[in-house]
Amino acid sequence: MNQYIEETNNGLVHTYNRFPVVLDRGEGVYLYDTDGKKYLDFAAGIAVSGLGYGNQELNQTLKDQVDRLLHTSNLYYNTSCGEAAAALKRVSEMDRIFFTNSGTEAIEGALKSARKYAWKKGTGRYEFIAMDHSFHGRSIGAVSVTGSEAYRTPFEPMLPGVSFAKFNDLDSVKARVTDCTCAIILEPLQGEGGINRADREFMEGIRRLCDEEGILMICDEIQCGMGRTGEMFAWQSYGTKPDIMAMAKAIGNGIPVGAFAMTEKVAEYSLEPGDHGTTYGGNPLACAAVAKTVEIFEREDIVSHVREIGGYLAGKLDALVSEYDTVLERRGVGLIQGIKVEEPAGEVISRALEAGLIVISARNNVIRLVPPLIIEKKHVDEMLEKLKRAIEA
Structure with missing residues (x-):
């Protein structure tokens, strides 16, 4: 494996701190x-692979789409884009969808949308209030609203x-x-920032404040959305x-796909046309994945499953806190959980x-647990057995 890692590193700029493992399937x-070697995955590609790996229904949908159409550009409509937009509108309760290639790009679109709204309204408003310990992405705009100086300082001015x-x-x-x-x-619910969940009073207060002051409320659901908290979206x-x-x-x-959505x-x-764009956003293959993923989530009632297994996981992690002096606290809800530990998490x-x-x-x-949403109680038990070995070592 070490030789394989050396070969794959040839010619690459090392911008990631990767673990010495080459995953194959x-x-x-x-x-x-x-x-x-077999690994139980409680990371899901950083909260990405909600349906786990090798879902045959999704895989077949993607294979079929490859044979039909891979790319058109946004000068034209394509069928899977419309299907994906309708699916996301339904589960998000929003009215308009703009597809991007990533979460960072979704944040960029959200920030631009808010400023354009203020400009068209003639308010002269342009400022954003963001949160300490937040994380919204790594472009200049997204880093500018990320609440950690370590991310911002090397790239200032923001x-x-x-x-x-x-x-x-x-x-x-x-x-x-x-x-x-x-x-x-x-x-x-802040993921990168330490698994910090917003209080009900805080969320309701933000919504009320925005309504009273004519301010827009932007929710970043990139990590905590799509069923992970036991709701389709955390808000x-x-x-x-x-x-x-x-x-x-x-x-x-x-x-790879993202989106930002807004109310009517x-x-x-x-x-308006020309304000924002992307060559690959709304790509037929990506949108086929979105439409099928949402379909499976709804049909299999993934959110109810997350509530059940998330409750089981929370109980087991609470017991872990009681059992080990070096495990200080549990945080989170559903299948986005974290435990604060005494030693460096790494x-x-x-x-x-x-x-x-x-x-x-x-x-x-903080050790972050964001497994595929299809895990069962037996996987929680297996995870705990392995995690205890790591804590005790």
Whole structure:
């Protein structure tokens, strides 16, 4: 395997801190490396592979689409794009959908949509309020609203007009509102920031504040959306419908695709032809993946399954906190959970990998558990057995 890694590294710029494993194939909730070693996957490609690996129905849909049409550009309609848009409208409760290639691009579209709305309304507003510890992507616009100096500082100056409030502190948000505030952007559950879930009072307060002040509410559902919290999208558990929403990751179950959506109210005063575009957005193959993924989610009632298994997982993790002094806290809901540990999370993660378990971190001391949404209780039990070995080592 080491020779294989050396060969694949030839000519590459090393911008990722990769683990010394070469993954070769997947089946269900398991991954296999080139040596045939089996790993229980509790990362799902960073919350992407909601349906796991090797779903034959989805695979056949993609194979059929390859034979029909791969690309048209957005100068023309294509059937799978329309089907995917209708599916996402249905489950997101939003009115208009714009397809992108990634979550970062979805955030860019959301920010532009908010500013265009303010411009067409003639308000002169352009500022954004974002949250501490948030993560929205790695383009200049997305980094500008990401609440971590470590991500922003090397690329300054950032997009002007961005201020940061404390997550779950409504007074902190109110203190940053000015006559130039056009939108408040937040994740209903922060993933990269440490598995921090918004309080009901906070979400309801943000929605109320936006309504009172004429500000748009942008929800980033890229990681916490698409069934992961036990709702199709996390805001739905609060009843705080955003004006603009970004999504990606699990909507295509591994095919690179994202989208931003908006209400009709925003669309009426927002993007027009020529304001925003993408060569590959709405790609027939990506959209076929979205339409089929949503269909399977609805038919199999994935969100109910997440509530059941998520509750089981939470209970087991709470017991882990009680059992080990080095496990300090459980965070999260559904199948986006985290445990805060005393030692650097990366050390536990490396030992877990040796034990045949794939987990990831969220900040320096939180182990993030975002498995495929099709896991069963037996997989939770297997994960705990391997995780305990990693904690005790």
